[in-house]
Amino acid sequence: MLPTPNKTNPMKKLIILIIIIIILALLQWWFKDPSINVPTNDISFEYIVKYPANSGRSNSLPMLVALHGNGDSAKNFYETTLDQLNIPVRIILLKGPLSYGSGSAWPLTPDDFNKYGKAVNEAIELLTRKYPTRGKPILLGFSTGGIMAYYQAVKHGDTYSYIFPVSGKLSQKMLGNGAPRLGARVFAFHGKNDNVISISSGRHAVEVLRSKGIEVNLTEFKSGHHGIFTDMKSTIS
Numbered sequence: 001m002l003p004t005p006n007k008t009n010p011m012k013k014l015i016i017l018i019i020i021i022i023i024l025a026l027l028q029w030w031f032k033d034p035s036i037n038v039p040t041n042d043i044s045f046e047y048i049v050k051y052p053a054n055s056g057r058s059n060s061l062p063m064l065v066a067l068h069g070n071g072d073s074a075k076n077f078y079e080t081t082l083d084q085l086n087i088p089v090r091i092i093l094l095k096g097p098l099s100y101g102s103g104s105a106w107p108l109t110p111d112d113f114n115k116y117g118k119a120v121n122e123a124i125e126l127l128t129r130k131y132p133t134r135g136k137p138i139l140l141g142f143s144t145g146g147i148m149a150y151y152q153a154v155k156h157g158d159t160y161s162y163i164f165p166v167s168g169k170l171s172q173k174m175l176g177n178g179a180p181r182l183g184a185r186v187f188a189f190h191g192k193n194d195n196v197i198s199i200s201s202g203r204h205a206v207e208v209l210r211s212k213g214i215e216v217n218l219t220e221f222k223s224g225h226h227g228i229f230t231d232m233k234s235t236i237s
Helices: 010-031 074-082 110-130 144-155 199-211 228-236
Strands: 035-038 043-050 063-067 090-094 098-100 103-105 138-142 162-166 185-191 216-221
Touching (some): 063 074, 063 110, 144 199, 162 228, 199 216
Parallel strands (some): 063 138
């Protein structure tokens, strides 16, 4: 006599499937990077947070906000450039709001700069309230993140204590209209052999800032676009 086939109750199959879906959804939520929503224009920024060694997460710390370049990710930017910085700050790495290749990107048109520039500033103000922050935040941006850092120095400089644009650029066209809001001290860095954003573009950005009355110093290295962090780590540590 042949064995009777094991027939699973259809309702039981459905319950198992629902449970699996719920578990997968919870896992996705659990491992997803946190995000900050800017209510005034409904833009959200994902981010990651890194803490200095031997520091409690609830401690009040200075905040360093870092903006990666186009096509990169917040995680990779930290692992390749910032993880060796021996400075006692809470590092928050914002993810660019636009998709670009395998990573994300920052906007480049004047209209987008106005929209996302305000959103970045508001997001950082919200983050300083979410995390115990000592003093005004510090902003560091590389490449297109450096462009956004230059923009913040002119449009929202009073939000920050220091701004470090690295391998970026800026023009009056990118800034659009409106009076500058000054306050941050700006230390710019650029490589003389940069073949992505030329040293002349970096020098022009510095002149734009100075024309607005912003105190800015430019340090030039011999390196190219990506090698600059090897040269400058000792300078900003």
